[in-house]
Amino acid sequence: xxxxxxxxxxxxxxxxxxxxxxxxxxxxxxxxxxxxxxxxxxxxxxxxxxxxxxxxxxxxxxxxxxxxxxxxxxxxxxxxxxxxxxxxxxxxxxxxxxxxxxxxxxxxxxxxxxxxxxxxxxxxxxxxxxxxxxxxxxxxxxxxxxxxxxxxxxxxxxxxxxxxxxxxxxxxxxxxxxxxxxxxxxxxxxxxxxxxxxxxxxxxxxxxxxxxxxxxxxxxxxxxxxxxxxxxxxxxxxxxxxxxxxxxxxxxxxxxxxxxxxxxxxxxxxxxxxxxxxxxxxxxxxxxxxxxxxxxxxxxxxxxxxxxxxxxxxxxxxx
Amino acid sequence: xxxxxxxxxxxxxxxxxxxxxxxxxxxxxxxxxxxxxxxxxxxxxxxxxxxxxxxxxxxxxxxxxxxxxxxxxxxxxxxxxxxxxxxxxxxxxxxxxxxxxxxxxxxxxxxxxxxxxxxxxxxxxxxxxxxxxxxxxxxxxxxxxxxxxxxxxxxxxxxxxxxxxxxxxxxxxxxxxxxxxxxxxxxxxxxxxxxxxxxxxxxxxxxxxxxxxxxxxxxxxxxxxxx
Numbered sequence: 090x091x092x093x094x095x096x097x098x099x100x101x102x103x104x105x106x107x108x109x110x111x112x113x114x115x116x117x118x119x120x121x122x123x124x125x126x127x128x129x130x131x132x133x134x135x136x137x138x139x140x141x142x143x144x145x146x147x148x149x150x151x152x153x154x155x156x157x158x159x160x161x162x163x164x165x166x167x168x169x170x171x172x173x174x175x176x177x178x179x180x181x182x183x184x185x186x187x188x189x190x191x192x193x194x195x196x197x198x199x200x201x202x203x204x205x206x207x208x209x210x211x212x213x214x215x216x217x218x219x220x221x222x223x224x225x226x227x228x229x230x231x232x233x234x235x236x237x238x239x240x241x242x243x244x245x246x247x248x249x250x251x252x253x254x255x256x257x258x259x260x261x262x263x264x265x266x267x268x269x270x271x272x273x274x275x276x277x278x279x280x281x282x283x284x285x286x287x288x289x290x291x292x293x294x295x296x297x298x299x300x301x302x303x304x305x306x307x308x309x310x311x312x313x314x315x316x317x318x319x320x321x322x323x324x325x326x327x328x329x330x331x332x333x334x335x336x337x338x339x340x341x342x343x344x345x346x347x348x349x350x351x352x353x354x355x356x357x358x359x360x361x362x363x364x365x366x367x368x369x370x371x372x373x374x375x376x377x378x379x380x381x382x383x384x385x386x387x388x389x390x391x392x393x394x395x396x397x398x399x400x401x402x403x404x405x406x407x408x
Numbered sequence: 409x410x411x412x413x414x415x416x417x418x419x420x421x422x423x424x425x426x427x428x429x430x431x432x433x434x435x436x437x438x439x440x441x442x443x444x445x446x447x448x449x450x451x452x453x454x455x456x457x458x459x460x461x462x463x464x465x466x467x468x469x470x471x472x473x474x475x476x477x478x479x480x481x482x483x484x485x486x487x488x489x490x491x492x493x494x495x496x497x498x499x500x501x502x503x504x505x506x507x508x509x510x511x512x513x514x515x516x517x518x519x520x521x522x523x524x525x526x527x528x529x530x531x532x533x534x535x536x537x538x539x540x541x542x543x544x545x546x547x548x549x550x551x552x553x554x555x556x557x558x559x560x561x562x563x564x565x566x567x568x569x570x571x572x573x574x575x576x577x578x579x580x581x582x583x584x585x586x587x588x589x590x591x592x593x594x595x596x597x598x599x600x601x602x603x604x605x606x607x608x609x610x611x612x613x614x615x616x617x618x619x620x621x622x623x624x625x626x627x628x629x630x631x632x633x634x635x
Contacts (some may be wrong), residue, residue: 104630115502314501316460317499320492322516
């Protein structure tokens with residue numbers, strides 16, 4: 090007997106869901122002018138959200154490029170033994186802040202120096218005159234975050250056993266010469282990120298308000314219908330459901346249209362503005378993250394549509 | 409069956425009494441016409457019964473239930489006991505004749521087979537079998553009102569409430585609508601009708617409640633239009 094009841098309830102739920110879906114589709118199709126208007130507004134919202142996603146990618150990429158140019162170099166005395174340098178390298182690599190440590194031997198350092206000064210004849214001649222390599226071995230240290238260089242530099246100049254042990258072989262650490270540049274870069278990165286978040290939030294809030302109000306207007310047009318539905322005894326979910334289905338459809342179609350618009354836009358930007366955008370080819374970014382971006386758009390568009398419809402109908406259900 | 413117990417309604421906007429201490433009993437199977445000038449309180453009385461408005465004082469009972477104490481879900485179920493017909497038809501504009509009536513059945517949780525069987529049947533009853541797939545804007549006033557009546561009776565309600573159903577119709581269509589309502593009443597359904605059409609009232613020859621300034625001034629068992 091219980092089985093029968095459960096099957097009956099299940100059938101009723103399936104029927105109700107089917108009717109809500111059909112109601113949503115049919116009124117979406119029959120009110121095509123209204124649907125087009127809503128899709129236009131949701132598309133604009135999604136376009137703003139999508140552009141923000143991409144500009145954040147550009148910003149993040151450029152900041153990473155900048156960050157990548159920063160490192161701290163430890164220069165060793167000319168007679169520093171290689172095994173000690175290797176030991177120091179290992180212990181640096183064990184630090185959680187350190188992303189990578191690169192060992193540059195004196196021979197490589199000299200080659201680099203010569204390459205850098207290949208048009209500076211006087212300097213090259215001076216090196217030749219010297220007869221031996223005046224440069225010591227070095228370690229190039231990259232931190233995971235620019236703000237962590239200070240602690241790495243402190244570690245190298247501190248009182249811990251490793252630092253003390255290596256004091257005799259370290260000639261100098263160039264962090265302190267570069268400190269002001271690194272600090273400035275760090276503050277640019279931090280404020281760049283903050284500004285990005287603030288602009289994103291403001292634009293998203295504005296577009297949400299516009300979309301919400303558009304859907305509210307659409308449902309305002311249907312307020313008499315809603316009152317009739319109530320009078321014939323339709324339950325709240327049965328009245329609300331089709332409007333929410335409509336909202337989800339607006340989100341789905343708008344996200345497809347927005348992805349379509351982004352194709353030529355990013356293609357053009359990828360061809361013409363890659364250098365301007367810090368070297369990130371937006372079209373590649375779009376193509377590589379297509380499904381992820383589409384999913385974000387679809388989910389945010391349809392949730393936005395459904396929630397707006399839910400809230401807007403509520404007003405007419407509670408009177 | 410329906411009982412208004414000392415019901416007063418004051419609209420906050422104009423502070424006047426739309427209904428003033430009304431007590432009224434309507435029994436099962438009655439045909440009650442409520443007459444009165446515009447602003448006498450007819451529509452307010454109907455809105456009280458449909459729980460579209462809450463009384464400022466007093467209680468409205470359906471059977472033994474205080475209808476203003478119903479929850480949202482109970483309210484939907486309660487409204488399925490009452491079929492409503494309005495002066496302005498109030499059909500769903502983007503649904504066909506068939507879908508308008510089917511909607512009331514779907515709302516009541518009827519299954520698809522039942523809907524497919526009953527809707528054409530009720531449309532035949534109101535003589536609209538050939539307009540099943542027309543939208544409301546493709547129908548005349550009289551046809552719209554017959555769709556509204558078909559929608560009101562489809563779930564076999566206990567009560568039909570018709571608020572000025574003939575207000576927008578010519579005499580021939582008006583008469584047709586009244587005849588349908590009388591037929592429904594003959595089959596045992598309680599009918600509550602508001603109107604200020606003298607001819608309509610006189611042709612029915614049943615109970616007439618006269619409202620004036622929110623008060624019941626007459627209640628005649630076999631009344632005629634007396635304003």
